[in-house]
Amino acid sequence: MPAALIWLVFALGLAGAEALTGDMFLLMLSGGALAAAGSNWLLNLPIWADGAVFLVVSVLLLLTVRPALRRRFTKGEGMLEPVKALEGKSALVLDRVAQHEGQVKLDGEVWTARPFDDNDVYEPGDHVTVMHIDGATAVVWKNG
Structure with a gap:
C-alpha cells in the first residue's frame, strides 16, 4: 500500500x-x-x-x-444577547401563571412563564414584567 x-x-x-x-x-x-x-x-x-x-x-x-x-x-457561551434584551419588558398573561404553569405573550411570542415569587398567581389579562429568562421560561413579576 x-x-x-x-x-x-x-x-x-x-x-x-x-x-x-x-x-x-x-x-x-x-x-x-x-x-x-x-x-x-x-x-x-x-x-x-x-x-x-x-x-x-x-x-x-x-x-x-x-x-x-x-x-x-x-464566543457565544452563556445567555444570548436577544434573550437578555427581553429582561425588563412587559408581558401579557395569557394562561394563569402559577408555580408550575402559565403562559405570557412577550414581544409578540408566546412564552412559558412562572412567577418570580413561587407563591404569586397571575390571572389572564394581567400585565407583568419579565425579571429574567430561565432556559425557555420567562420568570415574571407583577408590580403592586
Whole structure:
C-alpha cells in the first residue's frame, strides 16, 4: 500500500475521532497527516520526510489555527444577547401563571412563564414584567 494512502487513511481516522472529542486537537493532527499524504503523493519523499511534514504542519496548525477556532466556537457561551434584551419588558398573561404553569405573550411570542415569587398567581389579562429568562421560561413579576 502506498505511503500516501496510509497517511490519507490516518488523516480520515483522526478527523473521525475528532467528532467524538470536539477539542480541535485531533483535527489539527488530521491536517498534518493530510499534508504528509499530499507531500508524499506529489514529491514521493521518504517516510522520514513525511513524518517531518506531519510534525511541522501539525504544530503550526495547533499553534495558529486551533486557538482561533476555539475562540470562535466558545464566543457565544452563556445567555444570548436577544434573550437578555427581553429582561425588563412587559408581558401579557395569557394562561394563569402559577408555580408550575402559565403562559405570557412577550414581544409578540408566546412564552412559558412562572412567577418570580413561587407563591404569586397571575390571572389572564394581567400585565407583568419579565425579571429574567430561565432556559425557555420567562420568570415574571407583577408590580403592586
